[in-house]
Amino acid sequence: MAFRRRFIVGLLWRFALTLLTGFGFVYTLWVPGLGAARLLAGMILAATLASLWRYVQWTNMELARFVSAIRFGDCAQSFTHSQQGSGFGEMGEALEQGIRKLREERHRLSDANRFYEAVLDDAPTPLLTVDSEGRVELANKAARRLFVRHTGVRIEDFAEYGNAFAKWLREEGVGRPRLVPLMLDSVPQTAMVSTAAVHRLGGMVRVVSVQPIQGELNAVEIAAQSDLVRVLTHEIMNSMTPVTSLAQTAAGLIREADTAGDPLIADARAAVETLARRADGVMHFVESYRQISRVPEVRRRAFEAGPWARELEALFRASDASAGVELALSVMPDTLKIDADADLLCQVLINLLRNAAEAARGHSDKPLVSMSFAFTMGGRVQIEVADNGPGVPEALRQDVFLPFFTTKAKGTGVGLSLARQVVLAHRGSIALDESPSGGALFRILI
Numbered sequence: 001m002a003f004r005r006r007f008i009v010g011l012l013w014r015f016a017l018t019l020l021t022g023f024g025f026v027y028t029l030w031v032p033g034l035g036a037a038r039l040l041a042g043m044i045l046a047a048t049l050a051s052l053w054r055y056v057q058w059t060n061m062e063l064a065r066f067v068s069a070i071r072f073g074d075c076a077q078s079f080t081h082s083q084q085g086s087g088f089g090e091m092g093e094a095l096e097q098g099i100r101k102l103r104e105e106r107h108r109l110s111d112a113n114r115f116y117e118a119v120l121d122d123a124p125t126p127l128l129t130v131d132s133e134g135r136v137e138l139a140n141k142a143a144r145r146l147f148v149r150h151t152g153v154r155i156e157d158f159a160e161y162g163n164a165f166a167k168w169l170r171e172e173g174v175g176r177p178r179l180v181p182l183m184l185d186s187v188p189q190t191a192m193v194s195t196a197a198v199h200r201l202g203g204m205v206r207v208v209s210v211q212p213i214q215g216e217l218n219a220v221e222i223a224a225q226s227d228l229v230r231v232l233t234h235e236i237m238n239s240m241t242p243v244t245s246l247a248q249t250a251a252g253l254i255r256e257a258d259t260a261g262d263p264l265i266a267d268a269r270a271a272v273e274t275l276a277r278r279a280d281g282v283m284h285f286v287e288s289y290r291q292i293s294r295v296p297e298v299r300r301r302a303f304e305a306g307p308w309a310r311e312l313e314a315l316f317r318a319s320d321a322s323a324g325v326e327l328a329l330s331v332m333p334d335t336l337k338i339d340a341d342a343d344l345l346c347q348v349l350i351n352l353l354r355n356a357a358e359a360a361r362g363h364s365d366k367p368l369v370s371m372s373f374a375f376t377m378g379g380r381v382q383i384e385v386a387d388n389g390p391g392v393p394e395a396l397r398q399d400v401f402l403p404f405f406t407t408k409a410k411g412t413g414v415g416l417s418l419a420r421q422v423v424l425a426h427r428g429s430i431a432l433d434e435s436p437s438g439g440a441l442f443r444i445l446i
Contacts, residue, residue: 018048128208129200130155130169139207146184146210148377168193169208182212185376185445187431189214218424237283244283247276298341298425305336305373305381312349312371321354325361330372338373338381340426340446348419352385352442355415359389359440368437376445380428383444386435397432 021044028038120127126143130136134155138144150160159166162183177194192211197204254269313329316322338345353369360367372384392400399405401420423430428446435441 014048014052018045018052021045021048126210128169128210130206130208132203132205134170136169143210145378146212149185165191165193168195171195174206179213182210184212185378185380185382186433187429187443187445189429190217214429215424215427218429222421222424240279240283244276244279247272247279251276298344298422300339300341300426302337302339303342305338306331306334308338308342308346309371309373312346312353315346315350316353316357319354321357323361325357325367325369327353328368328370330370330374332372332374336373336375336381338446340381341422344422345426345446348422348444349383349385351415351419356385356387356389356440356442360387363389363439370435381446383446384441386437386441387439388435388437389439391434391439392432394434400432401430 021041025038025041025045028034028041121140123140124142126146127139128136128143128147129139135153136155136158137153138147147158147161150157155166155169158169160183162181164181165183168178168180174195174197177192180191180193182189182191189212192213194209196207196209198207199205251269251272254265254272258265258269260266309329309331313327316327349371353371356369357367360369366388368388370384370386372382374382376382401416403414403417405417420430423444423446426446428444430442430444433441433443
């Protein structure tokens with residue numbers, strides 16, 4: 001109101017002055033001999049008209065400058081003109097407060113955007129965005145650490161991680177989370193994948209979250225297997241202990257009664273002694289499985305892979321399993337370090353080397369076993385043990401890690417199951433594949 005009142009007052013006196021100087025100028029035109037007065041009156045009239053025009057236009061100019069500053073995002077403009085008087089100081093202060101409010105709001109939004117961008121980028125769940133044209137972008141650090149093998153931004157480029165995953169990216173719908181197989185570092189994994197649709201820049205974008213849960217699934221599976229083995233071995237040993245004791249007692253008694261004079265007693269003695277040995281063998285067999293039910297305690301430390309691998313090589317060459325078998329060792333780079341329990345991992349690799357040597361020696365004229373250590377693109381350590389043996393049929397490659405399962409005539413099915421437990425206790429993974437020579441290839445990621 002103050003601005004309006006002062007503006008009208010200023011406008012009225014400028015208009016009155018312009019009207020008065022206009023009458024004076026007209027008067028000098030009608031009266032002869034007033035040439036100098038006519039010139040002076042014309043100059044005063046022009047000045048008053050310019051003052052009136054400038055006064056009227058000032059508001060429009062300032063408002064136009066304010067609107068232009070908003071349109072171009074220029075929040076550094078100033079609108080304080082206290083020296084203008086006639087209420088323009090109040091208008092300038094109002095515009096100044098408006099631009100200051102916009103500046104503060106912009107800073108607040110900028111801080112909020114930086115915060116949300118940091119939260120998104122540091123979120124532990126890998127996130128991808130897929131636009132309407134099929135362009136895929138890795139939205140945060142977790143995604144950039146997980147998806148390191150592909151090149152390009154098309155959905156087809158992500159088939160590197162499995163056709164099932166690429167198909168999921170191609171689907172337009174937004175549905176419930178699903179379990180999708182995923183190939184990471186050449187090891188099959190299972191991931192929980194879900195999709196949400198959001199608006200961005202006037203278009204729809206699908207946000208895909210990918211949470212690998214193979215470690216959790218493995219932990220649940222190992223726990224279930226351990227519980228099952230613990231119950232079975234407990235019940236079997238409770239039942240077999242008196243049988244074994246009685247069989248050994250009976251074998252001792254009949255041994256005393258056998259004087260080599262009665263063939264029937266000799267046959268009974270042989271049968272009872274066989275029963276005693278078999279009962280003892282069953283007890284030993286069941287006892288060997290009790291170790292599966294005990295989760296190994298991992299004591300991790302960082303150590304150099306090169307010297308440790310050469311110790312493994314020496315241990316292997318000193319064993320009977322290495323007879324006639326060539327071992328090829330590779331460590332890349334020479335400075336490679338492993339963060340693991342060296343003792344537990346040594347047991348795993350010695351067992352794998354023995355199995356590989358046995359398979360190669362029984363299949364090839366020149367049995368060859370190789371063991372390699374290398375970094376993966378994801379920053380993990382990859383250990384491979386391969387042979388040129390007969391290999392393992394693809395249908396059985398997942399079963400070889402199950403307790404009690406074995407392809408050997410004299411195997412117990414304990415070794416690979418324990419190896420898997422040790423690797424999973426390191427939060428790693430182990431898989432069986434085919435080697436370039438057609439044999440078996442065990443790949444461990446730590």
